[in-house]
Amino acid sequence: xxxxxxxxxxxxxxxxxxxxxxxxxxxxxxxxxxxxxxxxxxxxxxxxxxxxxxxxxxxxxxxxxxxxxxxxxxxxxxxxxxxxxxxxxxxxxxxxxxxxxxxxxxxxxxxxxxxxxxxxxxxxxxxxxxxxxxxxxxxxxxxxxxxxxxxxxxxxxxxxxxxxxxxxxxxxxxxxxxxxxxxxxxxxxxxxxxxxxxxxxxxxxxxxxxxxxxxxxxxxxxxxxxxxxxxxxxxxxxxxxxxxxxxxxxxxxxxxxxxxxxxxxxxxxxxxxxxxxxxxxxxxxx
Amino acid sequence: xxxxxxxxxxxxxxxxxxxxxxxxxxxxxxxxxxxxxxxxxxxxxxxxxxxxxxxxxxxxxxxxxxxxxxxxxxxxxxxxxxxxxxxxxxxxxxxxxxxxxxxxxxxxxxxxxxxxxxxxxxxxxxxxxxxxxxxxxxxxxxxxxxxxxxxxxxxxxxxxxxxxxxxxxxxxxxxxxxxxxxxxxxxxxxxxxxxxxxxxxxxxxxxxxxxxxxxxxxxxxxxxxxxxxxxxxxxxxxxxxxxxxxxxxxxxxxxxxxxxxxxxxxxxxxxxxxxxxxxxxxxxxxxxxxxxxxxxxxxxxxxxxxxxxxxxxxxxxxxxxxxxxxxxxxxxxxxxxxxxxxxxxxxxxxxxxxxxxxxxxxxxxxxxxxxxxxxxxxxxxxxxxxxxxxxxxxxxxxxxxxxxxxxxxxxxxxxxxx
Numbered sequence: 001x002x003x004x005x006x007x008x009x010x011x012x013x014x015x016x017x018x019x020x021x022x023x024x025x026x027x028x029x030x031x032x033x034x035x036x037x038x039x040x041x042x043x044x045x046x047x048x049x050x051x052x053x054x055x056x057x058x059x060x061x062x063x064x065x066x067x068x069x070x071x072x073x074x075x076x077x078x079x080x081x082x083x084x085x086x087x088x089x090x091x092x093x094x095x096x097x098x099x100x101x102x103x104x105x106x107x108x109x110x111x112x113x114x115x116x117x118x119x120x121x122x123x124x125x126x127x128x129x130x131x132x133x134x135x136x137x138x139x140x141x142x143x144x145x146x147x148x149x150x151x152x153x154x155x156x157x158x159x160x161x162x163x164x165x166x167x168x169x170x171x172x173x174x175x176x177x178x179x180x181x182x183x184x185x186x187x188x189x190x191x192x193x194x195x196x197x198x199x200x201x202x203x204x205x206x207x208x209x210x211x212x213x214x215x216x217x218x219x220x221x222x223x224x225x226x227x228x229x230x231x232x233x234x235x236x237x238x239x240x241x242x243x244x245x246x247x248x249x250x251x252x253x254x255x256x257x258x259x260x261x262x263x264x265x266x267x268x269x270x271x272x273x274x275x276x277x278x279x280x281x282x283x284x285x286x
Numbered sequence: 287x288x289x290x291x292x293x294x295x296x297x298x299x300x301x302x303x304x305x306x307x308x309x310x311x312x313x314x315x316x317x318x319x320x321x322x323x324x325x326x327x328x329x330x331x332x333x334x335x336x337x338x339x340x341x342x343x344x345x346x347x348x349x350x351x352x353x354x355x356x357x358x359x360x361x362x363x364x365x366x367x368x369x370x371x372x373x374x375x376x377x378x379x380x381x382x383x384x385x386x387x388x389x390x391x392x393x394x395x396x397x398x399x400x401x402x403x404x405x406x407x408x409x410x411x412x413x414x415x416x417x418x419x420x421x422x423x424x425x426x427x428x429x430x431x432x433x434x435x436x437x438x439x440x441x442x443x444x445x446x447x448x449x450x451x452x453x454x455x456x457x458x459x460x461x462x463x464x465x466x467x468x469x470x471x472x473x474x475x476x477x478x479x480x481x482x483x484x485x486x487x488x489x490x491x492x493x494x495x496x497x498x499x500x501x502x503x504x505x506x507x508x509x510x511x512x513x514x515x516x517x518x519x520x521x522x523x524x525x526x527x528x529x530x531x532x533x534x535x536x537x538x539x540x541x542x543x544x545x546x547x548x549x550x551x552x553x554x555x556x557x558x559x560x561x562x563x564x565x566x567x568x569x570x571x572x573x574x575x576x577x578x579x580x581x582x583x584x585x586x587x588x589x590x591x592x593x594x595x596x597x598x599x600x601x602x603x604x605x606x607x608x609x610x611x612x613x614x615x616x617x618x619x620x621x622x623x624x625x626x627x628x629x630x631x632x633x634x635x636x637x638x639x640x641x642x643x644x645x646x647x648x649x650x651x652x653x654x655x656x657x658x659x660x661x662x663x664x665x666x667x668x669x670x671x672x673x674x675x676x677x678x679x680x681x682x683x684x685x686x687x688x689x690x691x692x693x694x695x696x697x698x699x700x701x702x703x704x
Contacts, residue, residue, distance in 0.1 A: 032446070073563060073690070079337070115626075115647070116647060117342040117626055117647050117648060118338060118626075119337070120340045122342075123344050131354060131355075139361075145448070147483060147485065148449050167565070170565060171565075173587070174371065175369065175371045175587065175589040176589045179500045179501075179590065182369070182500060183500070183501060183683075183692050184690075186645075187351070187361060188361050188362075188364070189360070189362060189363050190364060192645040193350070193351040193352070194351045195344070195351070197350075197352065198351060225440075225441030225444055225445045225447070228436070228441070228455050228457070231457055231485070232399070232487070240445055240446040247361060247362045248361055250360075251351070251352065251358065251359070252358040252360075253355065253358075254358075268445065268446060269444075269445070
């Protein structure tokens with residue numbers, strides 16, 4: 001009887017102390033754009049609330065709002081992200097952070113992970129991060145950025161090359177990302193691995209047909225141009241990024257149809273929404 | 287007495303370790319980046335934009351990124367060791383007047399994707415399918431204008447493709463002939479500046495532009511490989527225009543074609559206006575080749591960075607085995623800034639094979655002249671790897687954080703014997 005009581009006490013102690021030692025939190029990091037209300041404009045409250053319901057303390061979440069129209073190293077991009085993550089970690093005592101990034105948000109987060117000496121706050125963020133779940137990250141850039149940046153420099157004045165697009169689009173051209181991956185970023189093939197897990201969720205096809213119910217998730221208007229944008233990409237893509245880019249850094253967590261409800265595909269837009277049980281998969285991962 | 291003996295023994299061991307710590311530089315590799323001397327002409331150099339002033343060192347084990355989940359697969363393998371860009375298309379500038387008369391575009395296969403956009407992102411011109419007319423080799427054709435076969439600027443922007451609102455894209459029928467496409471659009475302002483992008487996903491003819499590495503030091507010779515082929519046959523370019531463009535797009539330098547068909551620039555230039563973190567230089571190539579009466583036209587862009595030689599390792603390398611690995615590297619600089627060193631540390635296993643122990647990065651603010659940066663790998667990290675001496679430092683990089691330059695890179699850099 002005494003032994004049983006001892007064992008029970010031990011179990012209770014271990015459970016309580018375990019919870020006290022580790023405070024789990026989740027951060028939502030948006031993609032290209034200057035966000036002021038990413039909760040509603042980028043992720044939607046349905047997605048965020050569904051995911052954070054998997055936390056022991058549901059208030060341990062942060063939705064990042066930064067200017068990701070800038071280059072990833074810019075203080076308005078990675079500097080802003082570091083400020084918001086660092087504040088979240090230190091103010092709430094987070095010791096076990098899961099970071100969810102979408103699209104170019106993966107590059108900005110990978111900048112922090114790859115350059116821990118850039119800013120003395122970065123090591124704190126890295127140490128607290130359990131892993132990054134990178135939803136459709138543009139790790140190798142996209143031919144769509146190539147297609148919109150280039151013009152004929154032999155006919156036009158050169159100046160418009162700069163004014164035509166924001167820096168984030170310039171940066172996501174494929175040969176630009178090849179440069180940054182080989183020089184400043186880690187986690188791609190042949191480069192040192194990152195100091196924390198960078199697990200990719202890959203959208204591998206797009207349901208664009210009007211009769212396909214799966215296409216309506218997240219808003220059908222977001223699917224209309226897919227048939228055209230896909231033509232710049234190879235056969236495995238989410239309509240904005242090729243699978244090779246989404247798997248370009250870190251490790252594969254899953255390809256959409258391996259885990260989603262009924263094996264449905266996630267278009268680039270749907271991989272930031274509560275579509276096809278993506279929110280449930282992310283919630284169960286916390 | 288016994289305690290004193292242990293202390294003496296430990297001290298002797300430490301001394302022995304100090305005595306035997308030997309660091310030697312390995313011979314530079316063929317593709318290493320290294321300045322023979324520092325640039326003294328640094329008048330145009332941008333001030334360092336670094337914000338951090340504290341020295342920071344961070345080291346981690348290579349398997350840390352794989353913890354917590356079953357491993358399916360790693361990152362996408364890189365197709366070519368040489369940085370390469372490929373193209374199946376080209377751009378043409380036009381005006382509204384040109385499009386009213388008809389613009390002629392060579393097409394090397396059916397199924398070409400055409401995008402017309404206003405050059406000015408804020409333009410409010412109306413591009414529409416109804417105003418378009420298309421012909422190939424003089425015969426009128428139709429694009430696949432279904433609900434899915436035509437996209438407006440708004441449709442493409444919803445997908446994240448950052449085109450101007452005033453855009454229209456469509457695909458020609460896959461059954462359409464190769465030859466000369468004539469595209470016309472009525473009703474546009476005559477002076478309206480436009481760009482037409484032709485992308486040929488069904489064409490076997492792919493152009494490639496390659497460079498041995500994307501980081502060069504100013505004054506180095508630039509040599510680009512250019513080819514157009516379908517995997518079996520290589521076409522001889524009939525015309526080539528090629529320039530290097532500065533990051534601010536204010537300057538360009540022509541590339542010439544050598545006897546081997548490579549594009550060369552004798553000395554990599556530095557832009558007159560230097561600004562930290564402004565972006566990369568780009569090589570732009572516009573080329574055409576002929577095959578069986580067809581014209582294959584291709585545009586290519588390849589990014590690279592050109593750095594002035596403002597810092598380098600000065601040859602000093604010391605290991606102080608105070609528990610872990612503590613490597614001090616001498617750095618010679620011609621200007622103050624925050625400099626970063628990256629290193630991959632390899633150790634020797636029981637079978638004598640070198641395997642990765644840790645990746646370490648360290649940065650500090652250095653004044654102009656001679657300075658040093660210390661790389662530290664903790665004893666716990668070293669011990670948990672199960673690897674020992676001799677150690678090797680690979681992929682050693684010296685970077686300028688405040689100006690975003692890679693200044694030195696050595697594939698195999700140092701051997702450490704303990």
